[in-house]
Amino acid sequence: MTVVDTPSTTLREATIPPDGMYEGPRVLRRLPEGWEERPYERFEIVPLGRVIGAEIRGLDLSRPLEPALREELNRALLEWKVLFFRGQHLTSEQQRGFARHWGELETNPLLAAGSSEDVVRFDKASGATPTFENVWHTDVTFRTRPALGAVLQLREVPPVGGDTMWADMAAAYDNLPAEVRERVDDATAVHDVIPGFIRFYGPERLAPFQEMFPPVEHPVVRTHPETGRRMLFVNTSFTTRIAGMEREESDRLLSYLCRQAHVPEYQVRFHWQPGDIAFWDNRATQHYAVNDYAPHRRVAERVAIEGDRPF
Numbered sequence: 487m488t489v490v491d492t493p494s495t496t497l498r499e500a501t502i503p504p505d506g507m508y509e510g511p512r513v514l515r516r517l518p519e520g521w522e523e524r525p526y527e528r529f530e531i532v533p534l535g536r537v538i539g540a541e542i543r544g545l546d547l548s549r550p551l552e553p554a555l556r557e558e559l560n561r562a563l564l565e566w567k568v569l570f571f572r573g574q575h576l577t578s579e580q581q582r583g584f585a586r587h588w589g590e591l592e593t594n595p596l597l598a599a600g601s602s603e604d605v606v607r608f609d610k611a612s613g614a615t616p617t618f619e620n621v622w623h624t625d626v627t628f629r630t631r632p633a634l635g636a637v638l639q640l641r642e643v644p645p646v647g648g649d650t651m652w653a654d655m656a657a658a659y660d661n662l663p664a665e666v667r668e669r670v671d672d673a674t675a676v677h678d679v680i681p682g683f684i685r686f687y688g689p690e691r692l693a694p695f696q697e698m699f700p701p702v703e704h705p706v707v708r709t710h711p712e713t714g715r716r717m718l719f720v721n722t723s724f725t726t727r728i729a730g731m732e733r734e735e736s737d738r739l740l741s742y743l744c745r746q747a748h749v750p751e752y753q754v755r756f757h758w759q760p761g762d763i764a765f766w767d768n769r770a771t772q773h774y775a776v777n778d779y780a781p782h783r784r785v786a787e788r789v790a791i792e793g794d795r796p797f
């Protein structure tokens with residue numbers, strides 16, 4: 487037996503988590519401050535997470551969406567950030583029709599299209615889709631106006647695995663230590679198409695896309711345009727640096743901020759069956775597609791809704 491006579495860490499060091507991540511009780515506030523919670527009248531809601539994620543029951547999304555139902559679903563989206571609808575089996579046309587109630591549909595030249603230009607088809611077996619969705623990210627933040635949200639349907643599900651996870655970026659912001667909040671509240675960050683797609687496309691094929699989407703600056707903390715809530719808005723896939731900050735300091739801070747999406751208390755994880763739909767608020771969340779099902783096949787189709795310029 488070896489006797490260690492020098493302590494491996496000092497008491498002061500021991501009070502600071504090694505990677506700077508706070509542990510212990512967290513602020514888990516699902517709704518914006520002062521938000522009046524009312525019951526839903528047109529469907530049943532089954533919470534899947536404390537701050538994010540709920541299953542909606544009692545709706546058939548292939549049927550026309552009355553304005554009052556659209557309003558109530560929008561309220562649920564704002565309150566839960568991602569909504570799940572089991573066994574819908576929508577045609578692409580119906581899926582597009584549902585999403586169109588929230589705005590124009592976005593086209594994405596970087597991803598393989600399905601039955602029409604505004605349907606993205608994720609099918610690794612086809613080899614046409616980038617296979618790096620297993621990184622925490624918000625979709626298309628390299629755009630001046632990143633998507634408002636997306637509607638994803640699973641067409642083919644592997645026998646095990648293939649889940650998707652979402653994280654609530656309002657909860658991530660709520661839990662930032664005061665000294666970090668002070669540093670990021672008025673900061674902006676650069677978002678770029680390169681880090682998210684370089685490994686799939688390589689430099690030559692990616693070059694024209696970077697011309698199409700030049701780097702853009704967004705606030706590090708954005709305000710939700712419908713709820714007024716403050717939310718952390720940087721991600722590993724597309725955020726390259728904090729504007730006006732030394733490289734090393736920016737890397738350190740950005741890495742810390744991006745890792746907030748990894749905190750389990752801010753997350754929900756969904757296990758898919760064929761025909762299930764997820765509808766997420768891309769302004770308020772990040773997501774991660776778990777890549778654990780090879781060599782089995784998983785086919786998903788996504789439509790995205792055009793968003794606003796973050797402020």
Ligand SMILES: [Fe+2]
Binds near residue numbers: 619624625773
């Ligand atoms: Fe994504």
